[in-house]
Structure formats: C-alpha cells, structure tokens
Amino acid sequence: MKVSKICCIGAGYVGGPTMAVIADKNRDIQVTVVDINKDRIAAWNDEDLNNLPVFEPGLDEVVGRARGKNLFFSTEVDKAIDEAHMIFISVNTPTKTYGKGKNMAADLKYVELCARQIASVAKTDKIVVEKSTLPVRTAEAIKTILYNTGNGVNFQILSNPEFLAEGTAITDLEHADRVLIGGDETPEGQEAIQALVDIYAAWLPKERILTTNVWSSELSKLTANAFLAQRVSSINAISELCEATGANVNEVARAIGMDSRIGPKFLKASVGFGGSCFQKDILNLVYIAKSLGLEAVADYWEQVIIMNDHQKIRFAEKIVSTLFNTVSGKKIAFLGWAFKKDTNDTRESAAIYVADRLIDEQAQICVFDPKVSSKQMIDDLNYLQSRDRKSNQNHLNVVGDPYEACKDAHAIAILTEWDEFKEYDWQRIYENMNKPAFVFDGRMILDGEKMKEIGFKYYVIGSEY
Numbered sequence: 001m002k003v004s005k006i007c008c009i010g011a012g013y014v015g016g017p018t019m020a021v022i023a024d025k026n027r028d029i030q031v032t033v034v035d036i037n038k039d040r041i042a043a044w045n046d047e048d049l050n051n052l053p054v055f056e057p058g059l060d061e062v063v064g065r066a067r068g069k070n071l072f073f074s075t076e077v078d079k080a081i082d083e084a085h086m087i088f089i090s091v092n093t094p095t096k097t098y099g100k101g102k103n104m105a106a107d108l109k110y111v112e113l114c115a116r117q118i119a120s121v122a123k124t125d126k127i128v129v130e131k132s133t134l135p136v137r138t139a140e141a142i143k144t145i146l147y148n149t150g151n152g153v154n155f156q157i158l159s160n161p162e163f164l165a166e167g168t169a170i171t172d173l174e175h176a177d178r179v180l181i182g183g184d185e186t187p188e189g190q191e192a193i194q195a196l197v198d199i200y201a202a203w204l205p206k207e208r209i210l211t212t213n214v215w216s217s218e219l220s221k222l223t224a225n226a227f228l229a230q231r232v233s234s235i236n237a238i239s240e241l242c243e244a245t246g247a248n249v250n251e252v253a254r255a256i257g258m259d260s261r262i263g264p265k266f267l268k269a270s271v272g273f274g275g276s277c278f279q280k281d282i283l284n285l286v287y288i289a290k291s292l293g294l295e296a297v298a299d300y301w302e303q304v305i306i307m308n309d310h311q312k313i314r315f316a317e318k319i320v321s322t323l324f325n326t327v328s329g330k331k332i333a334f335l336g337w338a339f340k341k342d343t344n345d346t347r348e349s350a351a352i353y354v355a356d357r358l359i360d361e362q363a364q365i366c367v368f369d370p371k372v373s374s375k376q377m378i379d380d381l382n383y384l385q386s387r388d389r390k391s392n393q394n395h396l397n398v399v400g401d402p403y404e405a406c407k408d409a410h411a412i413a414i415l416t417e418w419d420e421f422k423e424y425d426w427q428r429i430y431e432n433m434n435k436p437a438f439v440f441d442g443r444m445i446l447d448g449e450k451m452k453e454i455g456f457k458y459y460v461i462g463s464e465y
C-alpha cells in the first residue's frame, strides 16, 4: 500500500518536527499536522520562521522547505483525518493528576479522544500509528474503540515510538540510530508495517528500521527512557560521593566511559534531569509493574526518580548552607531555566524545583534564560502550588540581560548548560556582585580554575568544594 496522505494529530515538540522531516524527505506525500490549540497552529503557520512554537536548531530550515508545498498545519482535525491514509497520534500523555494511578500512571484521555474522533470520522480504511509514548498494551484499547465503530472501516494499529531528544531533534530524526515499528503479525499488519517502513526508508538505511510486535515496541520506548534516566541518576549518585571524598566526577565518568561495555555518553552529572518524559515514563513503568504485582521491579525503577529529586534538593540546600545558612532577602541569579540547552522547553526543569526551594527560604531569584519567557517561568512555579501567584511574582524576577541578572547578586546558580554562558565576561560579572561572590555550577560548564583566579567562590557538582 502506498501512502500519499498523512495526518498527524498533535502539533507539539514531537508532532511538529517529526512530520516536518517526514514531509521534507517524502515530497510525494502530503502531510497535515492538526491540533486543537489554535495559537500553536497559528505559530506553525507564522511567516516569520523565528516564531515557530518549538525552538529546535535547524527546524526553521526544514519547515521553510516543505511548508505550503506538502506540509500543512491546520485546526481542521476532522477533515485531515477523513482524507488521510495514515494517521499519527502524537498528543501529550502526561502523568495522571487525579483518580486511580494519580501521580504515576500515564493519562490516556487525549489518546482515547483521538481514537474516538478517528472512529467517528473515518469512512475509508486507515493505518493508525501510535507516536505518543504509551503504556504497554495501549494499542489494545485503541483497537477496541476503533473496531467497534460498526461502519465497516478497517484499521491497522502500529506502534512507532519517537526517540528524538529536544535540542537535537532534527539531527536525531535525520540520522536516527534506529526507527522502531511494531505491528500485528497478520498479513494486513505486515502490509501496514511495510507502508510505514517505506516512509522512513526514504532517508534511513533499511537496517536501522526495526520491526517488532506491538507490545515489544511500546515497552521498548519506556525501557529506553528508563535506561537513559538511570544513567544520569547513577552518575549523579556518584557525584555526591565525589564531593565527599575528593574524587572528581568528570574523571570518574571518563574512566568508566572508556570501557566499551559502559560507553561514554549520558554520563554527565548535573543538577538533575528534567524534561517532559523521563520522570513521566519511569513513573508509568513503575505503575505498570505495581499493577502486575511486580513490587521489586517497581521499587528498582522508582529509585531513579528518588535519586533525581534528591539531587535537585541537594543543590538548593548546598546554596543555602554555603551562604551562611540564610538566603532570606538575598539576590540569587539563575543562569538558565530550560531543562537543557537549545530548547525553550521547561517541563520538569530542575531550575523550577531549585527556585521553589530557595523561595521557601525567602530568596530573591533573578533569572536570565536566552529562550524562555517570564510568563512561562511564573507558570512553572505556580504549577507546583507551593504558594500563591503573587508571592511567586514577588520572589522571581526575570530579565533579558545576563549581566543585569547577576548584578548585586550574592550567588549565581547555573541551571542550564547554554553555550553562551561560557563566553560571558566573568571578570565584569564578579566586579558587580556582592562579596564573597559565589557561583554554583550545576552543569559543570565553567572553568573552575579561571573562576577561582577571578575571585569567585566556585562550587561545581561532583568535585570537592
């Protein structure tokens, strides 16, 4: 079966970039990305490519090449579903905030709504692709909804989880280590798999396109994120040990990473991992294990989250204890708010939790981030519901200039590893700070020796202070 029209429901961090690359590489396929969020769609259609709703290096060029030719962004969900041969579901699957599985299970209401909408609109056979990250066996529920429409339409359900990381989405998509496609072992299932394989084969070598059954594909996505997050928590656990013993976590990471069985990537100690997925997906894995009565499995993976929470709080507490056990009324400058560099995404960013803890201690926080808006930062703090909006606003000031952020500060905390932070005139920053001038480098990006030469009291995650 040759697919000539694709619809993707959900124009977020995954739907937007993924479909832009699919369209760019398959000029004979019409790709329409739809969303119920009108502002988001308007931003995807903005003439000025600097205003796209997702900031990703290289995304503007890809969208610029395909948009208006074979790539479209629209709010007309029904129309796009009706016309498409293949429909990707790429909506959000956040952690549930209510009812059974609260704070653990994935909330599948948006996915289910999509399935119901497809069921009610479709008049011709469709391949439905799960792009969202979903608990193992979700395809079963989608199938049940679709198969009970009674309108004679045939559906094939595929699982095609996305492995891109934010900040490197375009490179990750264009040079994917692998693409995973799960489908039924029936002839119709295999035909659907082949239709999706053909789309990716337009730019990826065939040996990188893995096909499995649906359940393996769904579970592999949760497992990949759990393993990645586990590496960060493992090295962060060692970072605390390094600080207590005089070992240096970078040296330890290098030494272990040269063992080809361990490998060098994803061993960078930090103030803690953030992002919309690691925590959500591990909690989901823990929930599934618990639901199946696998307590030891659940406890094992839960430790990855416990360690990450500890790392964020430990960093905040280090700031307080170092500043003579009080930050009340003191200005603390934050460089960075995004959960990693090269993205404007702040979901679950460590910066939010560190700020929250310091505001509990009545600190005055002043933030500079090259890509995150002040509204977003206040919304992030409010989301924690630790205090009212007004108090948050009184304690969190956002400025558009890093030197202003650091002026008269008692301490600077580096929360995101933006490259530009390394290039700042640190001598000038030092001169304009309260003394002693402290820097807490939660991302290990500055040259510690140089900082000490200038006069800073420099603390970095993972080495003796």
Ligand code: NAD
Binding pocket: 009, 010, 011, 012, 013, 014, 015, 034, 035, 036, 037, 040, 077, 090, 091, 092, 093, 110, 113, 114, 131, 132, 133, 134, 162, 163, 164, 165, 166, 276, 277
């Ligand atoms: P997102 O919140 O950025 O985007 C989801 C979009 O879906 C939103 O714009 C929302 O308005 C839209 N939506 C929700 N319900 C809808 C409906 N019924 N009809 C039309 N539109 C609807 O989320 P995201 O970061 O793109 O993540 C999407 C999925 O991909 C999640 O399951 C996530 O776990 C997974 N994932 C994310 C990443 C990442 O880097 N962000 C990477 C891999 C996988």
Ligand code: UGA
Binding pocket: 133, 162, 163, 164, 165, 166, 167, 225, 228, 232, 265, 266, 267, 268, 269, 270, 271, 272, 273, 274, 275, 276, 277, 278, 339, 340
């Ligand atoms: C992660 C995975 O890397 C992707 O493969 C996956 O598709 C995605 O989750 C998802 O499912 O959403 P992402 O969260 O965008 O991607 O970014 P990462 O590069 O994985 O970083 C996650 C967090 O870990 C960041 O806060 C980062 O700073 C931190 N990190 C990462 C470290 O602290 N140390 C490291 O060595 C690596």
